[in-house]
Amino acid sequence: MANEIISVTGLTKQYMKKTVVDNVSFTIREGMICGLVGPNGAGKTTIMKMIGGLVIPTAGELSIFGEKSEEGLAHSRSRISFMIEIPYAKKEMSAVQNLEKIRLQKGIPDKGRIDEVLKLVGLENTGNKPVKNFSLGMKQRLGIAAAMMSKPEVMVLDEPVNGLDPEGIVEIRELLLKLNRDEHVTILISSHILSELSMLCTDYMFIRNGKLVETLSDEELRRCCHEYYHIHTDNDEALPAMLENKLGIKDFDVEKDGSVKLYERIDEMRLISKTMFENGIIPLEIHMQDANLEDYYMKLVGETDVQRDESADLSAEKK
């Protein structure tokens, strides 16, 4: 098994009484490209900030390269490059000046590294243009360039392709894959562009309301993204009740337009169709689909909400 790079156990962050990150535990191993997936406000950035030492955890343990002490963690962080939220850059300074400041601060002796990373991210022709005149995409590229200044062993990237054009997204994805493949850089990356992550990651962590709801490898995720039937009828409102009451099916989602995504007993479509007719529900459209990452994620989140509601009900009943 590959070496542990980052390991968190019971990581929790509370602001006042609000729990933003709730008892999260995971391990990032050498060579992984791990995707941290979750909606806005799920706690992805806070987790990354706790790893980076910007936010102090309320509870839990953090270990980076086996170091747990405050001093050891600070030393270990020098082996990681972070890009969290907006890329941190002085707006009145140019890309070269910002990177020169980082070079001085990190004590990197090679001045030529600035030109190398600027070329890698396609910002070599920005000259003296101040960062305040950069587009969002250019700022993202500068953030990635800054993260690459010290030839890191690990990269922690928070939504790195935000604001990039499709061409830029492909370039950054290829760059990250190349760094992982050729230089064995371990990557922790968060994004809400799930299809983008699915082309990059070896592992996924799904987070919702500060809680880690699922951890899967790429292979496991693909297995989980099973087939489903998409059913649209002349009486969509009656369909969910019929599925539950007449067939005992519970694993389905009702879409906004009233149509149903059916995950359970999909090899019994003949019986399901017959039951629909018997109950006066005429199918207008039935087709089989493969669930993609987004569908699986939405399903996962939905289930989690139901589970949370159920457990909240149970605890209320107990009281």
Next chain:
Amino acid sequence: MYNVMKAQIYQLKRSKSTYLIIFIALIFLIMGIVLELGSQGDDASASTMLTAMAESYVLFIPMITMAYTASICGGDLNDKTINYELLTGTDRRCVFFGRVLVSLTVNIIVTALLLVVPALIFTAFLGWGHTMSPEDAIMRCAATLFPLIRLTAFYAMLSFLIKSSVGVYAIGYILTFLEMVLMVFIEELFSTKALMYIMSVDLLDRILIPQNFRYGFFEEQDVMVVKDVMETSAVLHAAAAGIIGTAVFLFIGYKLFSKSDLD
């Protein structure tokens, strides 16, 4: 810490605010000089000018110290570029004290320039004069270091607490004027050295502004002469007040920063 300081100095050299602060300070200084030259007339000399301008310096120095310290310590907190240093594994202690040291260096250089350059120019054109001895002037300028360190530590603490340079400017101005008003009231009621341990502006005031004058007769003219030459005990009190204040402010500032979340 050395790398943090190098990066800060690099940034400072390229920041417009660095030059803007000194430019504004120079404008006010030149206005003060012109007004004083007008009121002194033919009696003007370097020592009379410096003595007369001491009150302006008591106002100037805290403002300049505040502006540079807020810009160096608070500016990076404003735009979150300070986060980058922590993310690259720089210890919070180095991030904090690196900035404090750069602020202090800049404040010492700028204050020294504002005190020494006009003195040299006045001496070259008007002669030193007899109002204050050069030794006393040098002693007072050197002792200015103590309130300067204390003020730097105070504004650094405020910057790391408020995390905004604009906020520090606003609170700094209010506090400086409050201190000045309170200082006048309290000194009217009690003549106590304890005040310099509480208020940095009072400490600066006691060092730079001579309190008592007498008349002397030089070159067939009556000349106002500073009576209370700065004594060793006064310098020691200033040093104690400066060092104690600095230690307290830096301790509080670092404790706040070491436990705060940088969102």
